Amino acid sequence: MKSTRDRLDRYLSRQLNISKREVRQLLLNKKVLVNHVVATDMNLLVHQFAHVKVNDTVVQSLAPIYIMLNKPKGVVSATKDRHHRTVIDLLPSHQHPSLHIAGRLDFNTTGLLLLTNDGSWSRRLSLPQNNIIKKYRVVLEKPVTSDYVDMFEKGIYFAYENITTRPAYLNIISPQVVELNIAEGRYHQVKRMFGYFNNKVLDLHRVSVGGLTLDANLALGESRHLLQEELSLIFSVDD
Ligand code: URA
Numbered sequence: 001m002k003s004t005r006d007r008l009d010r011y012l013s014r015q016l017n018i019s020k021r022e023v024r025q026l027l028l029n030k031k032v033l034v035n036h037v038v039a040t041d042m043n044l045l046v047h048q049f050a051h052v053k054v055n056d057t058v059v060q061s062l063a064p065i066y067i068m069l070n071k072p073k074g075v076v077s078a079t080k081d082r083h084h085r086t087v088i089d090l091l092p093s094h095q096h097p098s099l100h101i102a103g104r105l106d107f108n109t110t111g112l113l114l115l116t117n118d119g120s121w122s123r124r125l126s127l128p129q130n131n132i133i134k135k136y137r138v139v140l141e142k143p144v145t146s147d148y149v150d151m152f153e154k155g156i157y158f159a160y161e162n163i164t165t166r167p168a169y170l171n172i173i174s175p176q177v178v179e180l181n182i183a184e185g186r187y188h189q190v191k192r193m194f195g196y197f198n199n200k201v202l203d204l205h206r207v208s209v210g211g212l213t214l215d216a217n218l219a220l221g222e223s224r225h226l227l228q229e230e231l232s233l234i235f236s237v238d239d
Pocket of ligand 1: 104105106107109187188189190191192204
């Protein structure tokens with residue numbers, strides 16, 4: 001993913017299509033404002049959401065966007081698709097530009113999907129060391145036994161990646177309905193974990209990501225902006 005910071009001289013040279021020498025002249029003449037403060041240091045790092053003005057013209061003014069969507073079935077977790085509706089198609093049109101998905105869900109998986117234009121936030125969410133737990137409600141074809149609980153905690157070997165999954169925690173709600181807590185987000189991870197027991201996933205729903213639970217007031221297909229407190233809540237430890 002592209003860096004979300006750039007050095008001021010490089011940034012202005014690219015944005016304004018001018019030489020670094022011309023940039024230095026602008027800085028010397030105090031014509032550049034970053035976050036409403038005169039900038040003179042060409043090494044200053046410009047964040048993707050910094051407000052930048054040159055010669056009284058706004059060059060950049062982008063607000064960070066964080067959205068939760070209750071993803072329905074039959075929609076692709078992508079920004080473009082030639083054949084199917086995408087999660088972007090479900091959002092109010094003014095929210096489209098530059099959004100990306102923080103943690104995809106399969107075509108027929110429902111529940112909490114996060115979208116943002118903030119690359120450093122989505123990167124933090126995906127870093128293994130941040131141990132962000134994703135909770136899924138899973139409906140299975142066959143009853144689940146206590147063997148699953150032990151195996152999931154020990155880890156399941158995925159031959160394709162040659163890895164063993166990190167400890168995952170299973171809470172059996174009824175013979176064919178469970179809640180699964182996993183810290184990873186590998187391709188078809190939940191289905192493949194149950195696939196180890198030849199047990200088909202009939203229904204998969206993401207309930208929460210870290211400390212953030214899907215808003216029960218959102219119907220399938222509906223979305224809303226995250227609240228300020230939810231932005232940090234997501235990184236708080238889940239049990
Ligand atoms: N695991 C899966 O198999 N599918 C999803 O959509 C999410 C996790």
